[in-house]
Amino acid sequence: MTGTDSTTAPRGGLTPMSRRVxxxxxxxxxxxxxxxxxxxxxxxxxxxxxxxxxxxxxxxxxxxxxxxxxxxxxxxxxxxxxxxxxxxxxxxxxxxxxxxxxxxxxxxxxxxxxxxxxxxxxxxxxxxxxxxxxxxxxxxxxxxxxxxxxxxxxxxxxxxxxxxxxxxxxxxxxxxEYDDPCWFFFTSGTTGRSKAAVLTHGQMAFVVTNHLADLMPGTTERDASLVVAPLSHGAGVHQLVQTARGVPTILLPSERFDIGEAFRLIETHRVSNIFTVPTILKMMVEHPAVDRTDHSSLRYIIYAGAPMYREDQKAALNKLGKVLVQYFGLGEVTGNITVLPPDLHDPEDGPYARIGTCGFERTGMQVSIQGDDGRELKAFETGEICVIGPAVFAGYYDNPEANAKAFRDGWFRTGDLGHMDEAGFVYITGRASDMYISGGSNIYPREVEEKILTHPAIGEVAVLGVPDPVWGEVGIAVCVPREGAGPVTELDLAGFLATKVPRYKMPKRFFFWEALPKSGYGKVPKRLVRDELESRGLLDTPSKAFSSEVGTGSREENASRYKDQAG
CATH class of the missing domain: 3.40.50.980 (Rossmann fold)
Incomplete structure (x- = not known):
């Protein structure tokens, strides 16, 4: 589906042959x-x-x-x-x-x-x-x-x-054969129409093997797996992996996500692994059932789909123990880019904790951080996360234009931004489409969101850039207070962040909602937050920011600072 046929090109003098799998x-x-x-x-x-x-x-x-x-x-x-x-x-x-x-x-x-x-x-x-x-x-x-x-x-x-x-x-x-399609994995359509990623029998055999090796080693028919997400996407891949080891799959009794029932099933069936997303894992950790049921059978809680904020990660580790497994991967790569195993999930912010990483390259996969020109960047330089390996899909069905954009020199371009440290650990900064430019400076929302979530009264947050007549774009933060927390104002939060976030990264407005809009997979797409802001008539208000005395600086100070920042 990418425009090449690997079964017909001779390699090293070998005669082309069928690759039956x-x-x-x-x-x-x-x-x-x-x-x-x-x-x-x-x-x-x-x-x-x-x-x-x-x-x-x-x-x-x-x-x-x-x-x-x-x-x-x-x-x-x-x-x-x-x-x-x-x-x-x-x-x-x-x-x-x-x-x-x-x-x-x-x-x-x-x-x-x-x-x-x-x-x-x-x-x-x-x-x-x-x-x-x-x-x-x-x-x-x-x-x-x-x-x-x-x-x-x-x-x-x-x-x-x-x-x-x-x-x-x-x-x-x-x-x-290896390249025969078995599954059209439709993307969630964060931009434009959903596209059908073509998954093949050969590719998925590698994915199954890789998941067992890197995500849940030692899994056998004596384990049990609970499904808390739609089988149409990532949970379906996870259950295919369970089938490869004869692991029983357990469904919730209805489509409604009942956390109390989920913990009851974990206790009853001695569930050992779950696939979920950070939002759902956070809900489980904060539910009273986590303290009144026996979940000691859990060995692997595998979360993906979005990075997990550090404060939420620590809360989960304190409640559930060192059973968290993070992976980074898109539907096009069937979740096979990086892994952060349980032993590298440290509940303490010590000198050896790699805070913010989504892990290292999966077995058989290679990651490259590339600039706009395709050049591989040095350690700690931010660029697009690109990947090659057997888990990469065959291409989008009947969509040559999308394929041309998705691949460059054989590398699949994820559209995610990040960097890699000298040891090969990958850090996601955010989606390329989430980054905004304010006064000439690149702002990566996730960095600001992590700081906001250290406030004890804030449970969820989404930061995004919106147009501004002076700075081009400015940041706004939509926050969800924790249940039972006291009232928080814009001034309170800005004051809290004043020593934690550089002035040029400080959101110009803070809004407080009862909940953030979520997709059918439990994620919080920024496009949904933007749509809700627009429907509430809030997109035309960011310039009416709170007082500069809490750390935003005057327009003159900011203009000088932005000039310095832009070099």
Missing amino acids: MNLAHLLIQNARRHGDRTGFIWGERSWTWREIDGHVSALAAALAARGIVKGDRILVHSKNCDEMFWSMFAAFRLGAVWVPTNFRLMPDEVAYLATASGARAFLCHGDFPQHAAAVKAASPALEFTWRIGEGALGEKSLSEAIAAHAGARVENMAV
Whole structure:
């Protein structure tokens, strides 16, 4: 998908040959053989053994094949987390088809766009979303049929009916090669329309191996994994990894994230690993259930999707112990760029703690910090984080323009800014799109956010740049007070920061909200914060800053300082 075909170019005089690889659905066959009677999936009061799961997947694959689905066809899946969504992943793999899951929180028109963008022939839609089914049917010329997941009235038939009609059928895994697509991983669309990152069988086999080696070494069928995020994205990759080791997957009983129920399941099933994002981990750590349940079975709490603020990190370590694992990676690299293992998560800010790092390069992967011209920068110089290695995706589906922007000299450009120290630890400064320039100086919001969160009354914060007639852009901070904390004013917070943040980095306004807007994956995209600021009529107010006596300086002082700063 990047414009090259590695299977046809001779290397060193070798004759080009097929690079056949294991079909990922073979993981189920392995589990049915070795762990057939062990539980592989738990949802509410129901559970399924690996032998039963393999049988359901084979029956569903047979039903899809009977309906005309063949290798390379795309199967769109719009569903809440449930058993049949999990089966659909492996049924698609088994046929050599492409699994195209969506975030179930998307609107009907958004799912319709994903259907047309992927060219899906089949749509497996949860019964709670009849409007989505109608929108996809109306918008997708390639769509041939819709089947229902769970209860409801939409579609030709339900997946349970399809599985029952082909019970006992055995479908052999389709032969696949390294670059054969298995999954269209749609980006969250932080800029423009979502794009389909093409994940392949060969790539994902490396990802599974790498996750086991770098994120959760020693994982076996005696472990257990709790799902607290949609299986359509990072959690789905994580559960694929669990399948490779015969680990039972445990779902929350409903799509609502009930923290008390999550801790109850951890205690009941002796859960040993969880994949989550910093926002959800923070919520779990601050919930009373963390103190009244037994979570001593946890060995790996893997968090990704955004950097975790240092204060939140320390709170989690103090409550849960040294079980945190951070990784940095985008959907296009399936989470395989860096890792910060438990032993490097230090709860104390001592001289040996590498505060702010997202870790070092994953096994088999290489990171380069590059300038705008593609030149590799020196240690501690800030640039774009770029990566090469087997975990990098094949490219965006049917999008040569996006591919041309995403790759440079073979390196995948993440769009994230950061630097690397002399030991190879990577530090993320922020998204390139989040950085703003004020009076000629580059401002990286994350640096300021870290300082704001050291205030005992502030639980969450988002800093972003907005237009300003004098300085070009200025920073504003949207803060969420901690529950039970006393009142905080703009003057209070600015005074608190006066000795911690240089004047040119000081936000010009502080707003206090009850909550920050979050995406369907628990992240806080700056575009959503900006949209909310605009809807509240606050984007035209930053120049009305608080008194300069708290450390912002006069315009004359700042003009001189900015001139010096810009060199």
